[in-house]
Amino acid sequence: MASGIRATVKFTAPDGCPIAQRSKTTESVIDQVSTSVALSGSSGSVTEFLAETERIEDGDEETEPIFSYGTTSLYRTAHGDNEDCPCECLGRFGCPVHRYVAEDGDVTLVFHAESFEQLQDVMAALRDRYPSVDVQRLLQPPLEGSAREQVFVNRGKLTDRQREVLQTAYERGYFERPKRANATELAAEFGIAPSTFTEHLVAAQRKIFDDVFDHGTS
Known part of the structure; x- marks a missing residue:
């Protein structure tokens, strides 16, 4: 079995996420979350989370708590097949969610991917749906360097011709010394x-270097 990769990504005010909406409304941190991702071909999933007790609005529908514990209540949200929130998008790839934290409308999501190839596909889908998504950390034992040095290179930013x-x-030895091809x-x-x-070569290198040196531009 491959060791896989654990990725930590952050979404700025993601649309369609009830946990993000709730944390913004209450100006609180929601980190006690249980979610079953909507796997490809399934009929949906369910997310439960603990938050301050009061009615919350989820789109046009009002959501009442399932159970209350003094000032804290358990809320339950059912998801369909439309991939309206990050965990639904992850379900298409079968990536388990490790942790889900919402604070002031932003969401930090920790999930597992089987390989860098799968992670590339997942991030491309997330960036398409949520342009604000930012990779905070990747963990794949064994990794060298500090957490700040463990960066994600998004090859999806390259055009087909640039790639x-x-x-x-690279394969023909252009970057070798001496060069095997000019x-x-x-x-x-x-x-x-x-x-x-x-x-084309310079444009591709610039996009790769933006991720390596964390310039955040494309």
């Missing part, structure tokens, strides 16, 4: 001018 040019340049030779393979090849 093709970058991968070809820009003129590689550009000829793509049927483009050397200057165009270089433009």
Whole structure:
């Protein structure tokens, strides 16, 4: 069995998340959450969480607590198949949710992915649905370096041509010293001018470096 990857991501005010809405309304931290993700092909899932006792609004529907414990109540939210919140989106990939924390409308979600390939697919889907999502930490034993040095490189930011040019340049030895291939030779393979090849290569490197050095631009 592969060790997998544990990813920590943060969403700024994600739409459709009842826990995020509740934490913003009460200006509180909600970290006692139990959720069953909506697996692909299933009819939905259920999320339960503890929060301050009072009626909350979830879209056009009002949600009453299931149980109350003094000033704290247990709320239950049923999800459909529309992937309206982060845990529903994760369900499409079968990624288990490890922890779910909401504070002042923002959500920090810790989940497990089987591989970096799956993580790339998950992050691409999350970024498409929630552009504000930010990778806080990745953990895959054994990792070297501090938590700040463990960054996620989002290959999904590359266009198909940028990725093709970058991968070809790498595989053909363009970055080796001495070079095993030059820009003129590689550009000829793509049927483009050397200057165009270089433009694609530089654009791809810049996007990768933005993630490596945490510049947050694309």
